[in-house]
Amino acid sequence: MAAPLSVADALFRVLDGVAPLPAETVPLAQAHGCVLAENLAARRTQPPDDVSAMDGYAVQAADVTAANARLTVIGEVPAGRPFAGTVGPGESVRIFTGGVLPAGADTVVVQEVATRDGDEVVFSAPGGAGRHVRRRGRDFSAGDVLLRRGRRLTMRDLALAAAMNHPAVPVHRRPRMGLLATGDELVPPGTEPGPGQIVYSNGFAIAALARSEGAETIDLGIVPDRLDETVAAIRRARAEGVDVLVTTGGASVGDYDLVQTALAAEGMALAFWKIAMRPGRPLMSGRLGDIHVLGLPGNPVSSFVTAVLFLVPLLRRLQGREDVSFPAEPAIAGGDLKANDERADFLRATLAIDQDGRLVATPVSDQDSSLLAPLGLADGLLVRDPHAPAAPAGSPCRVIRLPA
Numbered sequence: 001m002a003a004p005l006s007v008a009d010a011l012f013r014v015l016d017g018v019a020p021l022p023a024e025t026v027p028l029a030q031a032h033g034c035v036l037a038e039n040l041a042a043r044r045t046q047p048p049d050d051v052s053a054m055d056g057y058a059v060q061a062a063d064v065t066a067a068n069a070r071l072t073v074i075g076e077v078p079a080g081r082p083f084a085g086t087v088g089p090g091e092s093v094r095i096f097t098g099g100v101l102p103a104g105a106d107t108v109v110v111q112e113v114a115t116r117d118g119d120e121v122v123f124s125a126p127g128g129a130g131r132h133v134r135r136r137g138r139d140f141s142a143g144d145v146l147l148r149r150g151r152r153l154t155m156r157d158l159a160l161a162a163a164m165n166h167p168a169v170p171v172h173r174r175p176r177m178g179l180l181a182t183g184d185e186l187v188p189p190g191t192e193p194g195p196g197q198i199v200y201s202n203g204f205a206i207a208a209l210a211r212s213e214g215a216e217t218i219d220l221g222i223v224p225d226r227l228d229e230t231v232a233a234i235r236r237a238r239a240e241g242v243d244v245l246v247t248t249g250g251a252s253v254g255d256y257d258l259v260q261t262a263l264a265a266e267g268m269a270l271a272f273w274k275i276a277m278r279p280g281r282p283l284m285s286g287r288l289g290d291i292h293v294l295g296l297p298g299n300p301v302s303s304f305v306t307a308v309l310f311l312v313p314l315l316r317r318l319q320g321r322e323d324v325s326f327p328a329e330p331a332i333a334g335g336d337l338k339a340n341d342e343r344a345d346f347l348r349a350t351l352a353i354d355q356d357g358r359l360v361a362t363p364v365s366d367q368d369s370s371l372l373a374p375l376g377l378a379d380g381l382l383v384r385d386p387h388a389p390a391a392p393a394g395s396p397c398r399v400i401r402l403p404a
Contacts, residue, residue, distance in 0.1 A: 334362030
């Protein structure tokens with residue numbers, strides 16, 4: 001029997017040959033969280049003219065070099081209504097924030113130091129050349145590439161794209177992910193479990209994780225440990241046009257682990273089904289035509305940890321992202337660490353900052369892969385390499401922050 005793959009080799013196989021999904025143009029209002037398929041350049045210059053940054057008076061700086069300068073007011077400039085004339089020596093124009101600076105003016109004196117006297121205004125303080133003026137192109141100029149291909153669009157990016165005059169943007173299509181749970185023992189939340197049954201929990205965290213990564217999720221339900229019903233659920237996934245099929249439970253080779261058998265019957269090309277990690281050893285990966293298949297373990301902690309480490313990178317790669325994995329950060333161990341065996345260990349840990357500003361990762365007390373309460377307490381995964389020696393508290397370590 002072949003040895004289980006390392007985590008790095010398994011991730012390589014999951015992502016091998018995965019190309020971003022085709023691009024589509026979506027309205028800006030629907031683009032939050034999508035990934036740009038092309039660079040986005042500004043279609044306009046912002047601001048398009050020199051404009052006032054304050055409410056006040058547009059003047060020539062040479063007229064306000066000293067306090068108590070008195071100028072004639074020849075008009076006003078609300079935002080969006082430029083002044084048609086020219087400001088000459090000894091003249092001023094009442095201007096409001098965002099108003100286009102009139103020809104001839106080079107400075108704005110704020111209204112707080114101005115006193116109107118009929119058609120004249122007196123300034124109690126001098127002004128400086130160029131004060132309170134936002135120059136044309138201060139933010140960006142037409143043609144500037146401000147958002148680049150592969151960027152996942154944030155709320156701030158939407159505002160920027162709108163200011164760049166893009167009503168719609170080219171993005172990679174969101175992946176469609178089907179989620180299938182298997183097991184005679186599973187019942188949905190709110191059900192009173194019978195003898196030997198447990199309440200199904202894995203899918204809720206996995207679906208939320210996938211949605212947070214930009215995927216559309218399709219619930220294929222819970223199927224019992226019967227080959228015909230498992231095959232039927234896989235065919236439903238194909239009919240739904242999913243890009244990714246995620247199964248939980250039943251991916252091993254026991255008498256009642258039928259997922260591999262059902263997928264093989266449907267033509268799946270298996271990449272691997274065991275990896276050298278804890279929790280999550282019985283992870284399966286393969287291709288069913290154009291569908292990427294991940295068979296996650298049935299234990300809820302194993303299921304979630306493997307989804308963080310393998311499903312998230314797959315969904316990100318399908319969307320054209322370059323940052324496919326959650327980064328590992330340096331930290332120090334908040335407790336003694338035992339020597340590790342041949343498997344990479346991902347210890348659930350709480351994270352805190354000590355008095356020296358260092359990130360401290362303290363493993364939760366019980367690391368059993370079936371326990372959700374300790375997982376709920378954890379903020380991250382403390383990564384232990386295969387055959388890592390014992391290490392005392394305070395030793396350097398690496399952590400992967402868990403998504404909220």
